[in-house]
Amino acid sequence: MTSIDAHAKVNIFLKITGYREGYHTILSRFMRVENLYDTLYFVPAECDTFTIEGCPEVPRESNTIYRAWKALNEATGDLDLLEYFYHHKVVVEKRIPSQAGLGGGSSDAGAFLRLTHRVCDLRISLEELARIGASVGADVPFFVHDYPSANVSGFGEIVEPFDEAPLPLEIYTPPVACDTAAVYRTFKEHFLSGIDPASFSSWEKLPSKGLLERIDDPALLNDLYPAALLTCPRLKEHAREGWFFSGSGSSFFRLAKKS
Numbered sequence: 675m676t677s678i679d680a681h682a683k684v685n686i687f688l689k690i691t692g693y694r695e696g697y698h699t700i701l702s703r704f705m706r707v708e709n710l711y712d713t714l715y716f717v718p719a720e721c722d723t724f725t726i727e728g729c730p731e732v733p734r735e736s737n738t739i740y741r742a743w744k745a746l747n748e749a750t751g752d753l754d755l756l757e758y759f760y761h762h763k764v765v766v767e768k769r770i771p772s773q774a775g776l777g778g779g780s781s782d783a784g785a786f787l788r789l790t791h792r793v794c795d796l797r798i799s800l801e802e803l804a805r806i807g808a809s810v811g812a813d814v815p816f817f818v819h820d821y822p823s824a825n826v827s828g829f830g831e832i833v834e835p836f837d838e839a840p841l842p843l844e845i846y847t848p849p850v851a852c853d854t855a856a857v858y859r860t861f862k863e864h865f866l867s868g869i870d871p872a873s874f875s876s877w878e879k880l881p882s883k884g885l886l887e888r889i890d891d892p893a894l895l896n897d898l899y900p901a902a903l904l905t906c907p908r909l910k911e912h913a914r915e916g917w918f919f920s921g922s923g924s925s926f927f928r929l930a931k932k933s
């Protein structure tokens with residue numbers, strides 16, 4: 675059985691640097707969460723069409739895995755690819771909560787692209803694979819590269835590895851679904867005009883642990899947090915002292931206490 679783990683991510687910091695072509699540009703430290711991941715399996719099966727099992731609540735055409743498969747086909751026109759998925763189905767073991775700011779759907783897409791690249795021996799570079807991933811979602815390129823920690827900028831397509839070990843993290847995902855598009859819409863309407871790129875210059879050079887120990891305000895580290903509070907007011911009930919906010923939410927995280 676061929677399989678791959680699709681890890682969650684947290685945003686140690688997420689700063690909005692601008693807006694163009696319908697997307698916000700960001701500067702963010704993405705960190706892989708070592709102990710939270712989905713698992714994708716390519717299982718031998720005769721399929722009439724591209725088949726995904728394990729994500730019953732997501733219509734196939736909306737699934738990021740399906741969208742990644744389509745994008746890969748369009749980009750490579752590789753008939754082996756088509757052939758392979760007539761004889762294998764994709765089975766997903768979901769563990770990452772959805773609409774949680776943990777990159778669940780995007781990580782599945784990135785892991786799918788990496789595993790397919792390997793099993794179908796695709797003749798394209800990792801950079802090209804990440805570019806294909808960017809057409810599926812803004813944070814898919816990070817998951818294609820699969821760095822433990824990286825500075826991500828642009829819309830999410832510029833991914834530069836940051837040399838540090840992943841931190842032991844505790845994650846708390848309240849029963850509040852935060853729609854990424856809605857949170858970004860709120861940001862654009864209420865906060866975009868107030869961004870101040872000088873206020874976070876050189877953060878990309880600082881180790882994540884030092885940043886979390888030095889800055890205790892989640893709204894300062896993550897520009898989307900005030901927008902998420904406005905978009906999903908119930909989030910406020912779940913805010914806790916010493917916890918930080920990931921992506922467009924709804925998850926909070928903090929450094930795990932030494933066991």
Ligand SMILES: C[C@@](CO)(OP(=O)(O)O)[C@H](O)COP(=O)(O)OP(=O)(O)OC[C@H]1O[C@@H](n2ccc(N)nc2=O)[C@H](O)[C@@H]1O
Pocket residue numbers: 685688696697698699700774775776777778780810811812813814828829830854855856858920921922923
């Ligand atoms: C917010 C972040 C931070 O890591 O992650 P999550 O919280 O979703 O995990 C990402 O930027 C989420 O990227 P992703 O989840 O791929 O968003 P997409 O589906 O590509 O975009 C959904 C919508 O959000 C808005 N959007 C997204 C990314 C971006 N850099 N600027 C935007 O304005 C756009 O309106 C877009 O149509």
Ligand SMILES: Nc1ncnc2c1ncn2[C@@H]1O[C@H](COP(=O)(O)OP(=O)(O)O)[C@@H](O)[C@H]1O
Pocket residue numbers: 729732736737738739770771772773774775776777778779780782783852854921922923924
């Ligand atoms: N493979 C997938 N796993 C989870 N959600 C998916 C997947 N494909 C598409 N989605 C859709 O993406 C939405 C956002 O989920 P997810 O990407 O996990 O959250 P976030 O963007 O907050 O990290 C879900 O509500 C779901 O409708």
